[in-house]
Amino acid sequence: MERESQLPLRNKVEAVTLPALSCVALCGGTHGNELSGIYLVQETLKNKRKGEAMEAVTVVTVISNPRAVQQRVRYTETDLNRCFTYAMLSAPVSERTPYEIIRSQELNSLLGPKGSGQAVDLICDLHNTTANMGLCLITYADSDWICLHICKHLQREMATIPVRYIHYDIPLSEAFSLESVGKHGFAMEIGPQPHGVIRSNIFTAMQEAVHLMLDWVRLFNSGTQFDEGSVDVYTMVKNIDYPRDPYTHNITAAVHPELQDRDFCLLYPGDPIFLSFSGEILRYKGKEPLYPFFINECAYYEKGVALLLARKSKVKIPAIQCSRA
């Protein structure tokens, strides 16, 4: 049409090209009492299709901490998901080395080595939380276009559960969790679910998210271009511990009912955060409104964390396309 041809030509957006994701690791049981990922990995193993050799992507399934899974505990000697720093992955092993450190080095051999060209292309490590966080992808990067595009895909496609992107601003050498071993990687965290319990709705959401992620990877590998856009990223700023007795170190308050289950609802200075066992309200003393998450997560009592706080920013992501397509 004449009028249109008179308009200035729009530059076609140049897509960033990235290598194919030939190998994806799907890991469950990094914490042995977070059941959704364990049963999902077992179920995926059962259903591995015969035609898999023809697939555009190889999916490796891993039960990360089989001893902890067997005992239905988070870990047996030390938290496996704090063992993937460069220092711990290269620590010498003796008879007294905790099982989980040995296991982290095994997993690094299997899926890494971390930071190398031999590492798997993408690690998806499946987790549950007692916090009301919906589905979160947790990463060490706010500029990993693969992870951000997968997040956008899940946000668009998942109807039953909110999907968010969390960023821990930690260099790769210090990055302590399993997903840091892959070329790309994220923890997929879903809650609320008590540890040691499986809730059908949470299992189904995780199953759907994993299917959607693998669909996305297949589309990407087959040459589909994904449009530019933006994703809200929650970058972790700090954490807050429970009030504790200075002598016994026992907690003296619970998360305030007005904060409990309100993950990702902006917390303002002066808002209640704890209600002490004797009935006293304790308030947020920070100067900046921030987004709370991992509110009252079971496993973080021992780590001295009642909740984490994040700043939200909108990250622009470029159009991407597989370089070999």
Add this chain to the structure above:
Amino acid sequence: MERESQLPLRNKVEAVTLPALSCVALCGGTHGNELSGIYLVQETLKNKRKGEAMEAVTVVTVISNPRAVQQRVRYTETDLNRCFTYAMLSAPVSERTPYEIIRSQELNSLLGPKGSGQAVDLICDLHNTTANMGLCLITYADSDWICLHICKHLQREMATIPVRYIHYDIPLSEAFSLESVGKHGFAMEIGPQPHGVIRSNIFTAMQEAVHLMLDWVRLFNSGTQFDEGSVDVYTMVKNIDYPRDPYTHNITAAVHPELQDRDFCLLYPGDPIFLSFSGEILRYKGKEPLYPFFINECAYYEKGVALLLARKSKVKIPAIQCSRA
């Protein structure tokens, strides 16, 4: 007034008289990862009033399983709350006897002996469940007027949470849990709360219920007559296990989303109870509609119990009064 005097005289109901409840034991931490009772007992200890010697009732506070509390686990070697049968309480002790059996015998010395005149008058053992059960008093008797009147009192006074009475029809000799050591006793079970987590609303409800129970005991001891009435009693009939793989014994399904959190909602033959990990619906095959409870309780996976089923009946309770008033 003349008209009134012409009405036939109503027989004043004769109250059943029962001995005073001089000593009440408040126990927490029978399971070391059920946190409400642990913090409530610790808080009660802190606040023991100076004028207590003047009180109409002595309250003994007990942390039942201190080792498990320390480790934040249900138990260390065997479930303490299955160790109070006559057989286990009189079992010989050797170096290889599990800690919890030794501890049950200590608690029997402290609060019992079970079945004897020296036992404490009332044991209230504080528990949490991951099931959506509200507040339940769990007992071995459907004709313990003390427990039933306390239940009625809580049902009348507690605004925020439903209160129900559960009856396990087991003779005293076989009764396996701590409350069976007292002359009267019940487990006070509150949920939903993940094990290893404390939720403020659940803590507050338990605190209120304990205060109301002690208020009732004081009124009873001071001679107040409590009117006759009735209480709905849920008597345990049977339990249902998760579907399991015959070889690995791993569960192959989760509680169906339509049953999850519907404790005490009548389950009819044909209703869905499980959704398998591959998407198949499994239905209730019983012939009689029954009331499910302890649906998807974390600690019962290892016991082979996905839910319990109860029959409901209305139990008439007489007016009661303290015999020494």
